[in-house]
Amino acid sequence: MRKHLPFWSLAFVVAIVLQSCQNEAIKPKDKQADMQNAGNGALVSRLQSENLALGNPSNAATNLATPTNYLLDKLQYAVSYNRDAGKSNWVAWHLDPTWLGSTPRQDNFASDATLPTGWYRVTSGSYTGSGFDRGHNCPSADRTFSVADNSATFLMTNMMPQAPVNNQQTWAGLENYQRTLVSQGNELYIVCGSYGSGGTGSNGTRTTIDNGRIVVPNRLWKAIIVIPRGDNDVARVTTNARVIAVNMPNTNSQNTAWGTYRTTVDAIEAATGYDLFSAVPTAIQSVIEARVDNGPTR
Ligand code: MN
Numbered sequence: 001m002r003k004h005l006p007f008w009s010l011a012f013v014v015a016i017v018l019q020s021c022q023n024e025a026i027k028p029k030d031k032q033a034d035m036q037n038a039g040n041g042a043l044v045s046r047l048q049s050e051n052l053a054l055g056n057p058s059n060a061a062t063n064l065a066t067p068t069n070y071l072l073d074k075l076q077y078a079v080s081y082n083r084d085a086g087k088s089n090w091v092a093w094h095l096d097p098t099w100l101g102s103t104p105r106q107d108n109f110a111s112d113a114t115l116p117t118g119w120y121r122v123t124s125g126s127y128t129g130s131g132f133d134r135g136h137n138c139p140s141a142d143r144t145f146s147v148a149d150n151s152a153t154f155l156m157t158n159m160m161p162q163a164p165v166n167n168q169q170t171w172a173g174l175e176n177y178q179r180t181l182v183s184q185g186n187e188l189y190i191v192c193g194s195y196g197s198g199g200t201g202s203n204g205t206r207t208t209i210d211n212g213r214i215v216v217p218n219r220l221w222k223a224i225i226v227i228p229r230g231d232n233d234v235a236r237v238t239t240n241a242r243v244i245a246v247n248m249p250n251t252n253s254q255n256t257a258w259g260t261y262r263t264t265v266d267a268i269e270a271a272t273g274y275d276l277f278s279a280v281p282t283a284i285q286s287v288i289e290a291r292v293d294n295g296p297t298r
Pocket residue numbers: 135136139167168171172
């Protein structure tokens with residue numbers, strides 16, 4: 001029988017206690033966060049999970065066995081990436097004032113080095129000459145707190161081949177309105193994506209670009225839940241929440257007033273097979289997802 005625990009076991013216990021004290025110091029509320037420095041000394045706590053707080057629409061997972069629904073869970077946004085389409089299925093993010101700062105647009109389009117080894121990585125030049133814009137899912141202007149945040153939006157896994165008129169006018173109009181809603185005291189949960197094949201850009205209709213490696217989507221959709229700024233967001237999504245859902249054609253000839261493309265979340269779910277906002281109780285989803293928004297558009 002041993003009379004004493006060896007010295008290393010005591011050292012081990014002390015190390016564990018010290019480690020947990022260190023972790024405690026940077027926990028906001030009850031969750032582990034990343035502390036992010038804006039570069040000017042300002043610190044903001046980030047929860048990586050906030051982008052998927054209202055649900056993961058296709059149960060995407062970081063699993064090599066599901067290359068067409070592969071989760072890229074970034075601090076700034078979450079992506080269901082489709083390796084075979086060379087673009088995302090959907091991108092989800094949270095927008096509140098903590099993400100908005102004065103960082104200029106970085107314009108540093110780049111391949112996403114976090115994709116698994118051996119997968120084709122769309123490059124900054126993959127869309128060149130195609131007649132389609134490198135269209136952001138999560139917009140540059142929604143992530144201006146730090147250079148790291150803004151640069152993340154320029155990864156090619158956040159892009160879709162988007163008809164320039166849609167990207168620069170119709171889609172951009174809704175993107176601008178998102179930030180207007182934040183300036184009015186709200187926070188937003190946003191998910192958007194694209195599906196189908198066949199879009200019409202500046203050089204005509206294409207089903208793929210980049211030698212067939214990137215599918216040009218036929219439809220571009222977005223769904224937004226708007227709630228007043230506060231805590232415990234999921235619990236505050238009631239049947240009173242404003243929900244804005246749109247589904248637009250990926251063409252250069254269109255009505256550039258985004259409000260004309262409003263639809264229901266239910267219709268987007270039917271078209272894509274996803275379950276949007278699945279973390280919201282089903283009794284509430286069934287009400288808010290069946291409603292077409294008729295609120296202001298600017
Ligand atoms: Mn854009």
